[in-house]
Amino acid sequence: MLTNTNLNARTQAYLPALIAVLGAGLLSLAGDALLVNMPPRFGELSWRFRFLSSILGVGPQFALVGGVIAAVGMFGGHRLSVRIISLIALALGIVYGPVVILFALDFLQMRRLMPSDQIRAFNYAAMKTAAISLVFVPAFLWAGWRGFQASQKEDDATRRQRGHGLVVGQE
Numbered sequence: 734m735l736t737n738t739n740l741n742a743r744t745q746a747y748l749p750a751l752i753a754v755l756g757a758g759l760l761s762l763a764g765d766a767l768l769v770n771m772p773p774r775f776g777e778l779s780w781r782f783r784f785l786s787s788i789l790g791v792g793p794q795f796a797l798v799g800g801v802i803a804a805v806g807m808f809g810g811h812r813l814s815v816r817i818i819s820l821i822a823l824a825l826g827i828v829y830g831p832v833v834i835l836f837a838l839d840f841l842q843m844r845r846l847m848p849s850d851q852i853r854a855f856n857y858a859a860m861k862t863a864a865i866s867l868v869f870v871p872a873f874l875w876a877g878w879r880g881f882q883a884s885q886k887e888d889d890a891t892r893r894q895r896g897h898g899l900v901v902g903q904e
Contacts, residue, residue, distance in 0.1 A: 740809065748809035755802045756814075759795065759821075766791045782843045785836040786859075789866040795825060796869060796876075803880055812884045819880030826873030833866045 740748075766787045774780040799818045806814035840859045847855050 748805055751805055752802055752814045755798055758798050762791050762794050778842055782839040785832055786862060788832055789836060789862050792866055792869045815880055815884040819877045822873045823877030826870055826877055829866055829870045833863055837863060
């Protein structure tokens, strides 16, 4: 990954701290999604539906904060932060597919338990969550794959191709 030399030293010094703060934001989002539903009660339908909803609900926030971390890492030349975010995006893309299916199955069961005057709002909210999550499955996979490719270390041959070429009298 090429390091942007247009950034001054103060900006370069600040970027790791910015990445750390954004990473803490990601951990906070993960905590909100997972810890709010503790202790686990997988046999209880309402808990399971609420848990899957909270996991799917943090997808857009993960995408936004992860994208900012990746952009800061790319512009600042912090290859490891881009690689970590890419792996997280790939993992989310892989996990979100089955989670959406489980969410849909629990939705069908929960729908029967809803009072008739709340079914329309429940349907709308659940369909919106599922549709947005289905959009994020390929988006996370693609962003993770491309970020992983972009964060690979350059070899000497690639670096030489981007340079000025061979200059007589210089090495």
